[in-house]
Amino acid sequence: AQKVTQAQTEISVVEKEDVTLDCVYETRDTTYYLFWYKQPPSGELVFLIRRNSFDEQNEISGRYSWNFQKSTSSFNFTITASQVVDSAVYFCALSGGSSNTGKLIFGQGTTLQVKP
């Protein structure tokens, strides 16, 4: 069975602080994809990153960075120098296997509040 766990329900930080959102996943597939999405109050899902299981390189995009560790089945997301506009719900998701790559299993989500 596939599962994604985001243990942090809510995080509150002050602007300019760094914050890390944790994601732990379970899958028996050898090929899988991991995703992070941002969901503002309006509801739409904003795509942040997709990482396949064969690429363990960490990635940095501006203030965002991701740490993929297969050994611990984790795919953590760090926002450096957080801003108020980063306030949203963040979802980690998993898509497994080559035949169902469109079907996502989402974590519970982490609500990030960045205070000015």
Added chain:
Amino acid sequence: GAVVSQHPSWVICKSGTSVKIECRSLDFQATTMFWYRQFPKQSLMLMATSNEGSKATYEQGVEKDKFLINHASLTLSTLTVTSAHPEDSSFYICSASAGQTSGNTIYFGEGSWLTVV
């Protein structure tokens, strides 16, 4: 880039009526689309996989007679909530994969807020 569009964005309907939500892939063909439901302050849960030209595949616990899915063309899937009740009020969002030629990129619609009164 590829876009998936949902309509309507917001809908309010009376209890007992049916409401249809459309999901369109605007510049690519999608043989498979997915429908998710999200209750307030909860995660997104997959409801069903919509397959073009065939029956949808429903997740466990989702009533197929209540949530009718039709995928009659390669660019359109519809979700009809039949005999809606207040507990069906939720955020519904669809997604589509652009296929292997596009690296299996997944695109989400904007979502549809359903309120049943």
